[in-house]
Amino acid sequence: MGSTACFVMVSKNDIPIYEAEVGIVPKKEDAAHQHQFILHAALDIVQDLAWTTSAMFLKAIDRFNDLVVSVYVTAVLCASFFQEVHELYIKTLLNPLYLPGSRITSSHFDTKVRALARKYL
Amino acid sequence: MEPDVSIETSSMIRAAVLPIGTIPTPLFRDYASMLNRHQTVSLSSISSFYTEHQKSPFAHQPWDAGSLRFKFMLGGSPPSPWEDFQSNRKILAVIGICHCPSSPDLGSVAQQFSNACKGYSSSLVQRCFAFCPGDSQLEDESHKGSNLVLFPPADRQTQEFHLQTMVQDIAASLLMEFEKWALQAESGGTILKTPLDSQASLSSEEVIKAKKRRLGRAQKTIGDYCLLAGSPVDANAHYSTALELARLTGDFFWYAGAMEGSVCALLIDRMGQKDAVLEEEVKYRYNSVILHYRKSFIQENAQRVSPLSFELEATLKLARFLCRRELSKDVVELLTAAADGAKSLIDASDRLILYVEIARLFGALGYHRKAAFFSRQVAQLYLQQDNKFAAISAMQVLAMTTKAYRVQSRSSIEHNISDDAGPTHTDGGKMHHHSIVSLFESQWSTLQMVVLREILLSAVRAGDPLAAWSAAARLLRSYYPLITPAGQNGLASALANSAERLPSGTRSADPALPFIRLHSFPLHSSQMDIIRRDTAREDWWAGAAPSGPFIYTPFSKGESNHSSKQELIWVAGEPVQVLVELANPCGFELMVDSIYLSVYSGNFDAFPITVNLPPNSSKVITLSGIPTKEGPISIPGCIVHCFGVISEHCFKDVDNLLIGAAQGLVLSDPFRSCGSVKLKNLSFPPISVVPPLPLLVSHVVGGDGAIILYEGEIRDVWIRLANAGTVPVEQAHISLSGKNQDSVMSVAYETLKSALPLKPGGEVTMPVTLKAWQLGLMDPDTAAGKQVKDGSSPMLFLHYSGPMANSGDLQNESAPPPGRRLVIPLNVCVLQGLSFVKARMLSMEIPAHVDGTYPKLVQVESGDVEEVDGLEKQTDRFMKIDPYRGSWGLRFLELELSNPTDIVFETSVSVDVENSNSNKRPSDFKCGEFSYPKTRIDRDYTARVLIPLEHFKLPVLDGSFLVKGSQMNGTTSGRSSSFSERNSMAEPNASIKNLISRIKVRWQSGRNSSGELNIKDAIQAALQTSVMDVLLPDPLTFGFRLAKSSVDHTKKLDSPKNSDVQDNSPLSRGSIIAHDMTPMEVLVRNNTKEMIRISLSITCRDVAGENCIEGDKATVLWEGVLSAITLKVPPLQEIKHSFSLYFLIPGEYTMLAAAVIDDANEVLRARARTNSSDEPIFCRGPPFHVRVNGTA
The missing domain is CATH 2.60.40 (Immunoglobulin-like)
Structure with a gap:
C-alpha cells in the first residue's frame, strides 16, 4: 500500500472536524473511504482505551488488513506529527470565531497539516 | 465455517427439520417454533422412554440434573466433510413436519419422508410429525410401520404436550443409539478421517501413523458422543485419553478438537456457572486450541483445505465466551486476530460468516462502530455476488449499520422521534449548544454518503424501489452540498425511476426535497382579530390582548415561561393561511406535485398546491386550509408529494438543521445557499380551533x-x-x-x-x-x-x-x-384651513342724552340681562346701551383670520344664549343662538370677523356672584358665598370659559364642507384683561332725567314692556330750553346686594369741558344740593335725588355724576381692583349729554 495515510481529527460527540488524505492519495475512491471507515470503527476502541491509560499517544491500537490505526488523544483532542498538529489545533481553538466542535474549514490549517505530514510520514 | 458457534455447540444434537408434503411456509414455521421450544430435554424426563439394553458406556450420566440439547436445523443442511472430526456436525435425527389437510395421502407422505431421510445417512432417528389429521387419515392404516406420527386434532396446549412427549421419545431413542455407537466405537473398527488427511494413497509410513492415531481419534469421538448424550464426566474421561494419544502421535488437529471438547465438557459440568477461575481455565485451554489448530496447518494441501476455519471458529467461540464489557480488550484482540484471518480464507462464504460473527460479537460488546464496519464488510461481500438474494441480504445488513453511521431511515427510528418530540417542543427552540451538537453527533459525512450509496445500489439490485427511493432521498437531502450537479441529477433520476416502480400514493418516511421551513403566519387582517372573552366582566374584551398575528409581543417578552407563548386561535370554517418557505438547493428543477400542511388531529382540511422550484432557488408559498372542528391542532410539518412518493417533512428537522448550520456543524444551510434571508426560527405555536364566530366586515360608504x-x-x-x-x-x-x-x-x-x-x-x-x-x-x-x-x-x-x-x-x-x-x-x-392671526377687544362708549326717559330698564329681580331697547334702531344693531352704565357702548371681539388655502370660506359667528329665565317667558327670546351676517374670506386674503360681546353681563355685583355663576355654567351650585380673594378670582375664570365656549365661529366652504374654528385660546387671551368689564356690572349705575316725567317712570319700572313702547318713541322726548328752570333727577342704582352709603356729587360741563356750575364764570345756575350728597342706597334699589338747573346759554352740556363709596366691602374692592382697605372707592357715572335750546 505504500505510505498512504488518512488523518482525521474527531471532536467530542464523534464529529470529524478535520479530514485529510495525506501521503500518497489512494487512486481508488473506495480505498479512501475505507480509511475513514476504519478510523471511524477504531473510535470504539479508542473510547474504551482512553480511560485505561494515561498516555496520549496510542500506537497501533487497531488494524484492519494492512491498515494500522494510531491515535493521539488530547485533553480536548509519528508522535511528533501528532504533537505538532495538536499545537495547530490549539491555535485554531484560540480563534474566537471557531466554535469548538464544529468543522475546521481553515485552509491555513489544511496547508500546515499537509506540510507536517510530508515532513514526518 | 458455521455461523453462531459457541463452545457449547459441541454438545448439541443436530436434528434436521424438514417440511414433508405440501405445507404452507407460515404453518411450517409455526410448527417448527413449537419444536424449537424443546431444545433442551432433561434426562429425567426421558427416563420412561429409555430402556437400558446393555450396560451403558456413559457410566456417569447425570440422570437427575443433566439434559440433552438439540439444535434444530430448519430445512436441514448438507453433510459436512468434517462430521467425523466433530460429531455434533452430523445430522443425528430427522424430523419431518407434515400438515395433513394439505397432504391427504399419508402413504405418500411416509414415502416422501423416507426419501428425504436418505439424504441424511448419519441420522440415527427419524420421525415424521403429521399435524391435524382428518378422521379418514386417522383410520388410514397404510403408513403403519413407517415413522409417521399422527398428532390428533386438539387445542394448541395439547398439541404442545404431545410434541414434548414425542421429542422426549426421540431423545431417548437417540440416547440409546449413542450408547450403541459408543460401545461399537470402543471395540474399535471405525476409521475416522478428515479432509485434512491426505487423500492420496497412503504410503506405508503414513498407514502406520494413521493406525497409531486411530485410537486417539476414536477416544475423541466417543467423548463427542458422551457430550451429546449429556454426560460431561464421561466425555472428559475420553477426551483426556484422546489428548494424551493425540499428543503422542502429533495429531495436532485432533488434539485441538479434543481440547475443545474438554472445554465444552467442563462448561456443561459446571452448568453455566461462570467464575474468574473457570474463565482463566477456558481462556488458557482455548488459546492452546487455537495454537494447535494453527500448528496443524499443512502447507501441501493449503490450496485445497485448511484448518484455518477451525482456528477462527475457536477464536470466535472464545470471544463469544468472554464477550463482556470488562473483558473487551481480550475480545477485541481475539476479534481483530480473527478479522486478520479473513483474507486467508479460501471460501468466500466462510469469510462472510466470519465477518457476520465478528460484527455480531462487536455489537454484543457495545462497539457499534466496529459492528457497523464489519457489517458493511459483509454487505460488500454480498454485493460481490451478483444476484438478487445477495443484494437483498446486503441491503438488510446495511440497514443495520445505518444507526451507527447515523443515516437511519425515519421509519426505523419512528419511536425515537415521538420520544423527543415532546421536550423539544416545550423547549420552544431554545436548545442548549450541547444538545444541538448532540443532534449532529457522529456525522461522518463521507462515510454516511458511502453507506447510503451502497444502500441505494443494493436496493436497486434487490429490486426494492421504496428502499432505493428512501436511500436516494436521504442522500440527496443530507449531502447535496457534497454531490456534484451531475450526481444530484443522477439521484433525482434514481428517485424518479424508483417511484415508477412503486404504486402511486406510496409513502416514504424519509423526505427528499425540498427543504421546508415555517416562514410566518400572514397578518390577520385587523378585521378578524380574536379576543378572548372574560365572562366575569361586562366589558369582556378588556384586559385581553388581541390574539393578533404576532407570536411574540413585547409585552410577553419578559415572561420566561413558555406558557406565555401566544396561542394561535383559528376559527372553524374560516380559511387560514400559513406561509412556508421551500428551498431547492440542487442543480435540477424540482417539481413538487402537491404540498399541504400535515395535521393529525383530524380537524383541519388542508388544501394542496403544486409548486415548481427552479434550480438553487427558494420560494415562500402560502398553504391554506380550513379548520373543521374545534379542538387543538398541531402541525408538525407538511405532506409533500414529490418524486412520485408522498413523505412528510417536519419543520422541526429543518429547524434543527438550520441551528446546526448556524453552529457550523452541518455542511450548509439550504435556505441561505438559495439566497434566502435568514429568518428567526419560528416554531409552530399551539393552535386551538374555536367554534364559528361572527365576522364583521366594515367599509366606509x-x-x-x-x-x-x-x-x-x-x-x-x-x-x-x-x-x-x-x-x-x-x-x-x-x-x-x-x-x-x-x-x-x-x-x-x-x-x-x-x-x-x-x-x-x-x-x-x-x-x-x-x-x-x-x-x-x-x-x-x-x-x-x-x-x-x-x-x-x-x-x-x-x-x-x-x-x-x-x-x-x-x-x-x-x-x-x-x-x-x-x-x-x-x-x-x-x-390646513382658515388660520387665525390675532384677536383683540374693541370697545367704545357714546354718551346718552338726558331727556324725559330713563335710558335703561332693568329687570333686576329676574336677573334678565336681555337688551330691552334693541328695537330702537334696527339699523344699528350693534349699538347697545349698556344697561348698567347707562351709556351707549360698543364692545367687539375682533378676530383676524387669513385664508391660505385655495378655496373660499364663509364664516359666521353665533353665540349660544342660555336663558336663565327661559322658563318664564320663553316666547319672547330667541333661544339658542344669535347669528350675525356671514363673512366671506377669499383665498389668500385676510379678513376680520367681529364678535359682539353682549348678553354676558351679570345683573348684580355681589358676593353671591358664585351663585350667579353657577346659574350660568350650571356646574357649580349651592356653594355658599365666601369672599376670599381666591374664589372671587377663580369664578370669573370659569365664567370666561363659559362665555368663550358659547361663542362659535363656524365656517362653510362650498356646499359640503362646514366646520368650526378652534379659537378658544385666542379669545381667552384677548379677553383676559378686560374680562371684568365685560362680565361684571359697575356697583353703581348713574342716570339723569328730566324730572317732569318722573311720575310716569315709576310706573314704568313695574311694567317695562309698556314703557318700552311708549318711551322709545322719539316723540316723547322732552327738550330743554335756556333761561328756564329745568328740574332734573339723578338716579343712583345699587347693583350689589348690600346697602351702600355714598357721597354723591354732580357736575355739569360745557362743550369745552369747563365746569360750568362752580367758579367765576358759571353759566349754569342751580338749585338743590349738587355736591357731597350723602345717600344710602338699598341693595338692588335705586334712589333719586332731585335738583334743578338753569342754563344761561343754549348749547351742549355734559352731566356727570360721581360718588365715593364709604365703607366699601370686599366685593366692591375686588371690582375696583384695589387692595388696600383705606383707599376710597370712587364711582363715576358715564357722561350724559344735555342739549339746551333757545337763544342766548
Missing part, C-alpha cells in the same frame, strides 16, 4: 380612502358593517383608540345596538361624526398636505361576539367562544 377635511371641518361619515360569518353578532361595543380621539364627535352607537343581533349576512349602516383636528404648529410638513399615513387618525374598535355558548355545550365546562375585534381606522387627512 363612499369609499375607504382617506377622508379629506379642513381643520375644524365637521362631517358625517357612514360606516357600513356586514356580518360575513355564520353566527349572529349578539354583542357589540365601540370604543375609540389612537390619536386625535376627540375628533370623533359622535358615533351612532344606538344604531348599531338596535341592529343586534346581526344575523349572518345582515348589514347595518352607522353614522360617525368627525371634526377635523387642528394641525399642530410643529409639523409644517403635514400642514402642506402630506399626512395621510402618519397614524394620527383615530380608530374605532368594535368588540363584538356571538352567542355565549353553542347549544348543548356545558357552559361551565368550556370557556365561552372568544369574541372579535374589528378595527375601523378612520383615515382622516386634515388640510
Whole structure:
C-alpha cells in the first residue's frame, strides 16, 4: 500500500472536524473511504482505551488488513506529527470565531497539516 | 465455517427439520417454533422412554440434573466433510413436519419422508410429525410401520404436550443409539478421517501413523458422543485419553478438537456457572486450541483445505465466551486476530460468516462502530455476488449499520422521534449548544454518503424501489452540498425511476426535497382579530390582548415561561393561511406535485398546491386550509408529494438543521445557499380551533380612502358593517383608540345596538361624526398636505361576539367562544384651513342724552340681562346701551383670520344664549343662538370677523356672584358665598370659559364642507384683561332725567314692556330750553346686594369741558344740593335725588355724576381692583349729554 495515510481529527460527540488524505492519495475512491471507515470503527476502541491509560499517544491500537490505526488523544483532542498538529489545533481553538466542535474549514490549517505530514510520514 | 458457534455447540444434537408434503411456509414455521421450544430435554424426563439394553458406556450420566440439547436445523443442511472430526456436525435425527389437510395421502407422505431421510445417512432417528389429521387419515392404516406420527386434532396446549412427549421419545431413542455407537466405537473398527488427511494413497509410513492415531481419534469421538448424550464426566474421561494419544502421535488437529471438547465438557459440568477461575481455565485451554489448530496447518494441501476455519471458529467461540464489557480488550484482540484471518480464507462464504460473527460479537460488546464496519464488510461481500438474494441480504445488513453511521431511515427510528418530540417542543427552540451538537453527533459525512450509496445500489439490485427511493432521498437531502450537479441529477433520476416502480400514493418516511421551513403566519387582517372573552366582566374584551398575528409581543417578552407563548386561535370554517418557505438547493428543477400542511388531529382540511422550484432557488408559498372542528391542532410539518412518493417533512428537522448550520456543524444551510434571508426560527405555536364566530366586515360608504377635511371641518361619515360569518353578532361595543380621539364627535352607537343581533349576512349602516383636528404648529410638513399615513387618525374598535355558548355545550365546562375585534381606522387627512392671526377687544362708549326717559330698564329681580331697547334702531344693531352704565357702548371681539388655502370660506359667528329665565317667558327670546351676517374670506386674503360681546353681563355685583355663576355654567351650585380673594378670582375664570365656549365661529366652504374654528385660546387671551368689564356690572349705575316725567317712570319700572313702547318713541322726548328752570333727577342704582352709603356729587360741563356750575364764570345756575350728597342706597334699589338747573346759554352740556363709596366691602374692592382697605372707592357715572335750546 505504500505510505498512504488518512488523518482525521474527531471532536467530542464523534464529529470529524478535520479530514485529510495525506501521503500518497489512494487512486481508488473506495480505498479512501475505507480509511475513514476504519478510523471511524477504531473510535470504539479508542473510547474504551482512553480511560485505561494515561498516555496520549496510542500506537497501533487497531488494524484492519494492512491498515494500522494510531491515535493521539488530547485533553480536548509519528508522535511528533501528532504533537505538532495538536499545537495547530490549539491555535485554531484560540480563534474566537471557531466554535469548538464544529468543522475546521481553515485552509491555513489544511496547508500546515499537509506540510507536517510530508515532513514526518 | 458455521455461523453462531459457541463452545457449547459441541454438545448439541443436530436434528434436521424438514417440511414433508405440501405445507404452507407460515404453518411450517409455526410448527417448527413449537419444536424449537424443546431444545433442551432433561434426562429425567426421558427416563420412561429409555430402556437400558446393555450396560451403558456413559457410566456417569447425570440422570437427575443433566439434559440433552438439540439444535434444530430448519430445512436441514448438507453433510459436512468434517462430521467425523466433530460429531455434533452430523445430522443425528430427522424430523419431518407434515400438515395433513394439505397432504391427504399419508402413504405418500411416509414415502416422501423416507426419501428425504436418505439424504441424511448419519441420522440415527427419524420421525415424521403429521399435524391435524382428518378422521379418514386417522383410520388410514397404510403408513403403519413407517415413522409417521399422527398428532390428533386438539387445542394448541395439547398439541404442545404431545410434541414434548414425542421429542422426549426421540431423545431417548437417540440416547440409546449413542450408547450403541459408543460401545461399537470402543471395540474399535471405525476409521475416522478428515479432509485434512491426505487423500492420496497412503504410503506405508503414513498407514502406520494413521493406525497409531486411530485410537486417539476414536477416544475423541466417543467423548463427542458422551457430550451429546449429556454426560460431561464421561466425555472428559475420553477426551483426556484422546489428548494424551493425540499428543503422542502429533495429531495436532485432533488434539485441538479434543481440547475443545474438554472445554465444552467442563462448561456443561459446571452448568453455566461462570467464575474468574473457570474463565482463566477456558481462556488458557482455548488459546492452546487455537495454537494447535494453527500448528496443524499443512502447507501441501493449503490450496485445497485448511484448518484455518477451525482456528477462527475457536477464536470466535472464545470471544463469544468472554464477550463482556470488562473483558473487551481480550475480545477485541481475539476479534481483530480473527478479522486478520479473513483474507486467508479460501471460501468466500466462510469469510462472510466470519465477518457476520465478528460484527455480531462487536455489537454484543457495545462497539457499534466496529459492528457497523464489519457489517458493511459483509454487505460488500454480498454485493460481490451478483444476484438478487445477495443484494437483498446486503441491503438488510446495511440497514443495520445505518444507526451507527447515523443515516437511519425515519421509519426505523419512528419511536425515537415521538420520544423527543415532546421536550423539544416545550423547549420552544431554545436548545442548549450541547444538545444541538448532540443532534449532529457522529456525522461522518463521507462515510454516511458511502453507506447510503451502497444502500441505494443494493436496493436497486434487490429490486426494492421504496428502499432505493428512501436511500436516494436521504442522500440527496443530507449531502447535496457534497454531490456534484451531475450526481444530484443522477439521484433525482434514481428517485424518479424508483417511484415508477412503486404504486402511486406510496409513502416514504424519509423526505427528499425540498427543504421546508415555517416562514410566518400572514397578518390577520385587523378585521378578524380574536379576543378572548372574560365572562366575569361586562366589558369582556378588556384586559385581553388581541390574539393578533404576532407570536411574540413585547409585552410577553419578559415572561420566561413558555406558557406565555401566544396561542394561535383559528376559527372553524374560516380559511387560514400559513406561509412556508421551500428551498431547492440542487442543480435540477424540482417539481413538487402537491404540498399541504400535515395535521393529525383530524380537524383541519388542508388544501394542496403544486409548486415548481427552479434550480438553487427558494420560494415562500402560502398553504391554506380550513379548520373543521374545534379542538387543538398541531402541525408538525407538511405532506409533500414529490418524486412520485408522498413523505412528510417536519419543520422541526429543518429547524434543527438550520441551528446546526448556524453552529457550523452541518455542511450548509439550504435556505441561505438559495439566497434566502435568514429568518428567526419560528416554531409552530399551539393552535386551538374555536367554534364559528361572527365576522364583521366594515367599509366606509363612499369609499375607504382617506377622508379629506379642513381643520375644524365637521362631517358625517357612514360606516357600513356586514356580518360575513355564520353566527349572529349578539354583542357589540365601540370604543375609540389612537390619536386625535376627540375628533370623533359622535358615533351612532344606538344604531348599531338596535341592529343586534346581526344575523349572518345582515348589514347595518352607522353614522360617525368627525371634526377635523387642528394641525399642530410643529409639523409644517403635514400642514402642506402630506399626512395621510402618519397614524394620527383615530380608530374605532368594535368588540363584538356571538352567542355565549353553542347549544348543548356545558357552559361551565368550556370557556365561552372568544369574541372579535374589528378595527375601523378612520383615515382622516386634515388640510390646513382658515388660520387665525390675532384677536383683540374693541370697545367704545357714546354718551346718552338726558331727556324725559330713563335710558335703561332693568329687570333686576329676574336677573334678565336681555337688551330691552334693541328695537330702537334696527339699523344699528350693534349699538347697545349698556344697561348698567347707562351709556351707549360698543364692545367687539375682533378676530383676524387669513385664508391660505385655495378655496373660499364663509364664516359666521353665533353665540349660544342660555336663558336663565327661559322658563318664564320663553316666547319672547330667541333661544339658542344669535347669528350675525356671514363673512366671506377669499383665498389668500385676510379678513376680520367681529364678535359682539353682549348678553354676558351679570345683573348684580355681589358676593353671591358664585351663585350667579353657577346659574350660568350650571356646574357649580349651592356653594355658599365666601369672599376670599381666591374664589372671587377663580369664578370669573370659569365664567370666561363659559362665555368663550358659547361663542362659535363656524365656517362653510362650498356646499359640503362646514366646520368650526378652534379659537378658544385666542379669545381667552384677548379677553383676559378686560374680562371684568365685560362680565361684571359697575356697583353703581348713574342716570339723569328730566324730572317732569318722573311720575310716569315709576310706573314704568313695574311694567317695562309698556314703557318700552311708549318711551322709545322719539316723540316723547322732552327738550330743554335756556333761561328756564329745568328740574332734573339723578338716579343712583345699587347693583350689589348690600346697602351702600355714598357721597354723591354732580357736575355739569360745557362743550369745552369747563365746569360750568362752580367758579367765576358759571353759566349754569342751580338749585338743590349738587355736591357731597350723602345717600344710602338699598341693595338692588335705586334712589333719586332731585335738583334743578338753569342754563344761561343754549348749547351742549355734559352731566356727570360721581360718588365715593364709604365703607366699601370686599366685593366692591375686588371690582375696583384695589387692595388696600383705606383707599376710597370712587364711582363715576358715564357722561350724559344735555342739549339746551333757545337763544342766548
